[in-house]
Amino acid sequence: MEDPMLELRHISKSFRSKKGIKRVLDDISFTFPRGENVAILGGNGSGKSTLVRMICGMELPDSGRVRRAGKVSFPLGFAGAVSPNMTGRDNVRFAARIYGADVGQVERFVYEFSELGRAYDLPVVTYANSMRARLSYGISIALKFDMYVADEMVAVGDPAFKRKCLDVFAERAKDATVLIVSSLTTSPTRFCSSGMVLRDGRLGELMPLPDAIAAYDGTARKAAASPDPESPDPASPAGAAH
Numbered sequence: 149m150e151d152p153m154l155e156l157r158h159i160s161k162s163f164r165s166k167k168g169i170k171r172v173l174d175d176i177s178f179t180f181p182r183g184e185n186v187a188i189l190g191g192n193g194s195g196k197s198t199l200v201r202m203i204c205g206m207e208l209p210d211s212g213r214v215r216r217a218g219k220v221s222f223p224l225g226f227a228g229a230v231s232p233n234m235t236g237r238d239n240v241r242f243a244a245r246i247y248g249a250d251v252g253q254v255e256r257f258v259y260e261f262s263e264l265g266r267a268y269d270l271p272v273v274t275y276a277n278s279m280r281a282r283l284s285y286g287i288s289i290a291l292k293f294d295m296y297v298a299d300e301m302v303a304v305g306d307p308a309f310k311r312k313c314l315d316v317f318a319e320r321a322k323d324a325t326v327l328i329v330s331s332l333t334t335s336p337t338r339f340c341s342s343g344m345v346l347r348d349g350r351l352g353e354l355m356p357l358p359d360a361i362a363a364y365d366g367t368a369r370k371a372a373a374s375p376d377p378e379s380p381d382p383a384s385p386a387g388a389a390h
């Protein structure tokens with residue numbers, strides 16, 4: 149395969165739990181072709197966010213290697229990208245400088261996109277959650293990446309704002325590769341043509357998205373019939389989407 153966007157080579161990751169060591173990612177290897185938008189579908193606790201952290205370089209695997217052939221985003225709307233003690237504007241300028249982007253351009257884009265108005269110049273700690281979400285999403289979508297990674301969250305805000313997020317994301321997706329990691333089969337349908345299922349620490353084979361959704365629905369039903377005792381209960385606050 150020519151010029152892959154991202155390669156995962158024998159990625160494994162374990163965490164210590166009350167019941168001992170849990171292997172969350174188990175020797176995952178996969179090559180993401182450039183320009184092919186892929187969805188990874190997995191149930192709660194299947195290791196999606198762990199895999200995303202490895203892909204985005206936010207955490208190292210215990211073993212294995214991630215090779216990126218371009219700029220890979222942090223997860224869309226990632227709240228950790230924003231410092232609460234800085235103003236919205238200063239956060240944006242900081243992120244733009246780190247990623248080597250045109251600071252003025254990114255600053256203006258996020259100002260207009262986020263609809264924060266005068267709050268743009270107030271410390272983020274004073275923001276309501278929805279305002280933080282609009283700022284974080286604005287930063288992630290203002291920066292130009294070769295690959296955009298979404299962990300569940302493809303859009304934020306009220307329905308009108310979500311539509312705007314999706315339209316801008318669609319613009320970016322024209323020149324970039326998209327990876328959407330989700331427990332919901334609805335999120336990837338607009339952007340991804342193929343998908344695979346993450347289950348028991350392994351990635352299934354890459355297939356057309358409708359087939360991946362069918363395979364995921366099948367495994368999700370099986371998992372519901374015999375839930376993993378270590379997975380958080382999706383109905384409990386700790387298991388709710390982050």
Ligand SMILES: Nc1ncnc2c1ncn2[C@@H]1O[C@H](COP(=O)(O)OP(=O)(O)OP(=O)(O)O)[C@@H](O)[C@H]1O
Binds near residue numbers: 190191196387389
């Ligand atoms: N830092 C950590 N320390 C200990 N255990 C962890 C850590 N991060 C993740 N885990 C465990 O690894 C497993 C997978 O977690 P992860 O958040 O990657 O799953 P997920 O598929 O993203 O779940 P969800 O859909 O509920 O967000 C879970 O059992 C979780 O409790």
